[in-house]
Amino acid sequence: MIEFQSVADVRRWVRAAREASRRVALVPTMGYLHEGHLSLVDEARRRADAVLMSVFVNPLQFGPTEDLSRYPRDLPRDRALAAGRGVDALFVPAVDTMYPPGSEIRVVPGPTAERWEGAARPGHFTGVLTVVAKLFHLVEPDIATFGRKDIQQAVLIRQMVRDLDWPLEIVVVPTVREPDGLALSSRNAYLDPASRRQALVLSGSLRAAHEAFARGERRAAGIAAAMRRVLEQEPAVPVDYVAIAEPVALTPVDVVDQHTVVAIAARVGGTRLIDNIILGQGLA
Ligand code: PAF
Numbered sequence: 001m002i003e004f005q006s007v008a009d010v011r012r013w014v015r016a017a018r019e020a021s022r023r024v025a026l027v028p029t030m031g032y033l034h035e036g037h038l039s040l041v042d043e044a045r046r047r048a049d050a051v052l053m054s055v056f057v058n059p060l061q062f063g064p065t066e067d068l069s070r071y072p073r074d075l076p077r078d079r080a081l082a083a084g085r086g087v088d089a090l091f092v093p094a095v096d097t098m099y100p101p102g103s104e105i106r107v108v109p110g111p112t113a114e115r116w117e118g119a120a121r122p123g124h125f126t127g128v129l130t131v132v133a134k135l136f137h138l139v140e141p142d143i144a145t146f147g148r149k150d151i152q153q154a155v156l157i158r159q160m161v162r163d164l165d166w167p168l169e170i171v172v173v174p175t176v177r178e179p180d181g182l183a184l185s186s187r188n189a190y191l192d193p194a195s196r197r198q199a200l201v202l203s204g205s206l207r208a209a210h211e212a213f214a215r216g217e218r219r220a221a222g223i224a225a226a227m228r229r230v231l232e233q234e235p236a237v238p239v240d241y242v243a244i245a246e247p248v249a250l251t252p253v254d255v256v257d258q259h260t261v262v263a264i265a266a267r268v269g270g271t272r273l274i275d276n277i278i279l280g281q282g283l284a
Pocket of ligand 1: 058061128150153
């Protein structure tokens with residue numbers, strides 16, 4: 001695996017890959033890799049010949065009181081995991097490389113970014129779309145892979161690609177979970193043993209949503225009630241939102257079907273966690 005810090009080196013590598021008629025996949029990450037990120041690599045390798053992973057903790061997507069300074073980082077471990085899974089090139093830019101002094105243009109999303117994560121984290125999706133747009137310009141990938149755990153992010157990136165006429169395919173990869181159901185997240189590193197136990201209420205409530213759907217419940221209110229019964233068992237975990245929405249633009253629905261997204265965000269200990277399912281698929 002080759003590693004770059006500079007934009008010029010990335011461009012050179014991409015040009016060489018193109019000259020060799022190789023399909024290029026981009027796997028954008030903020031590092032502290034886990035099996036969820038590595039499943040993005042697996043999918044990228046299935047669909048392309050050359051895989052570039054970026055590792056960049058993007059300051060633009062963190063609010064002023066959020067966890068930018070303590071966000072977990074372990075580049076030596078990331079290198080080993082990425083290389084072991086078949087990443088061909090690792091791009092690890094410095095903040096000044098991505099945002100040189102004077103850089104001020106941003107990619108501003110539309111109303112889909114205003115609810116849920118966008119409401120809780122003002123400016124977050126502007127930061128995400130700006131860095132992803134920059135990576136798309138630098139790498140000009142044929143495909144890019146993103147995790148379904150951040151479903152609102154994935155929907156917004158799809159919208160950006162569509163609205164800005166980008167010739168690339170966005171592939172959204174299912175969430176990877178611990179055996180007990182907890183969705184993998186770099187922020188799980190913040191959980192102490194008690195919080196780790198409490199965090200199961202998120203996936204537990206989603207399981208309850210799926211079970212209610214499997215029993216024939218088709219009212220969003222009925223699905224939300226099934227989730228509430230589980231969430232009430234863990235009063236120490238304040239729920240930020242439960243969203244029940246269609247999967248394309250995340251418009252809330254009153255009547256659900258197998259494609260409906262059910263998403264939750266809650267605060268466990270000091271850590272904000274998110275998770276979601278597609279109703280017809282459950283925690284799979
Ligand atoms: O999902 C993430 O890890 C980040 O939001 C992303 C897409 C790498 C942009 O910084």
